Amino acid sequence: MSNAIDLSQLPVPRIVENIDYESILAELLDDLAYRYPEFDVPAESDPIYKILEVAAYREMLVRQRVNEAARAVMLAYAEEEDLDNLGALFNVNRLQTDAGDPDAIPPVPPAFETNADFRRRILLSLEGLSTAGPEGAYIFHALSASGSVLDASATSPTPGDVVLTVLAREGNGTPTPELLETVDAAVSAEDVRPLTDHVIVQGVDIIEYTIDAALFFYPGPDSDVVLAEAQAEAQKYVDKQHRLGMDITLSGVYAALHRAGVQRVELESPTQTITVDRQQAAYCTAIAIANGGVDE
Incomplete structure (x- = not known):
């Protein structure tokens, strides 16, 4: 832990x-x-x-x-350039997640990891200073290996064995062999891995699901506006939960869909909480929200 x-x-x-x-x-x-x-x-x-x-x-x-x-100047609240400067105190830089395309019209600027992801790595960097092989150290070095790593977990099924699971930032989260090799090289460095640890770097087990629901509205508000808001909130929820070991709960889905002006939500999928362990991640393949009309 x-x-x-x-x-x-x-x-x-x-x-x-x-x-x-x-x-x-x-x-x-x-x-x-x-x-x-x-x-x-x-x-x-x-x-x-x-x-x-x-x-x-x-x-x-x-x-x-x-x-x-x-x-x-507080790690819990700093954002953007302020957070970059705090990261420098820990010798941690914000990682680039996409190189962009300067030759495109208009040019596409490079993308960098979010404040939340960067803040987490800064916190974990202190554990990364240890050479005793704590869980946080392996996670920090895995996350810092490449901007293409969205999340990582470290478990020890047997003494001396460390299973490092990697969730990629692109697609549904399945890492490429090249990304796994990059992470393996980062966590196997002499100043990172204890001599007694046998590290196994593996890709995440993706659990795919969809959100299918119908919203019924009170008379008055513009249902299209509320529908768009529910769609956006549902997307925020699935993006936030797209991490290792993060369950997809029915209460979380209902909370995202039940916006102001919604009378009730009829949820077709998922039908139950999707339980996810530390070597798995849930990925939403589609969000379909229908307008059920007005119902007092």
């Missing part, structure tokens, strides 16, 4: 404050009354009130900027 901290369970930092415009404005009005007791509380139409509204709004922006600056 990896010892990486679950960042989602950390409390909200105290330095990040809740900002309320009305509270700031009230403080400014109180300050004005303290400094000038003879000055009556201005009406909202008074120019001085408008000036204080502007000041309160500007202070709110400054406080929000302080919040953003604080989050930018």
Whole structure:
């Protein structure tokens, strides 16, 4: 079991404050009354009130900027270039997942791993410093071997044997022989693999499934808009769950499909939770959502 901290369970930092415009404005009005007791509380139409509204709004922006600056130096919250700079502290770079095509019209820029994937590797990098062969170290080196690796797991069925399962980023996740060779070379380096470990690098076992459902709507909202939102949320769910050992739960599918304005969801597929072990990954081959019409 990896010892990486679950960042989602950390409390909200105290330095990040809740900002309320009305509270700031009230403080400014109180300050004005303290400094000038003879000055009556201005009406909202008074120019001085408008000036204080502007000041309160500007202070709110400054406080929000302080919040953003604080989050930018925290691994749990940093994104994009801020996260890249945090990764440099751990000697971990963001991996390129697609080279793009500079000769295309218009040119296609290169693609890089997501903030979530990069953040996970940064966390695992500390375990990667060990040469004792912990699970997190093998996962870190497998993920860092190539931007084409989406996920990896390490298990030890017998003492001395390590089975490293690789999920590819392309297609349904089945890795190519070349990718498996790349990962094998990375985890077999002398400064990575303990001499007593026998490492077996294998491809993932893909479990394919489809989502077939009909949505019924309350009268009023534009059903096409809600249908499109449900389609997008379902896609987000299947993409998030396309990892090793991540189950496809009926509750998760229903939560993705049951958008505001949906009266009920009739789910044809899947019919039960798809249980996935650490050497497997679920892959959705199609999402078909039908408009069942209006039903009060």
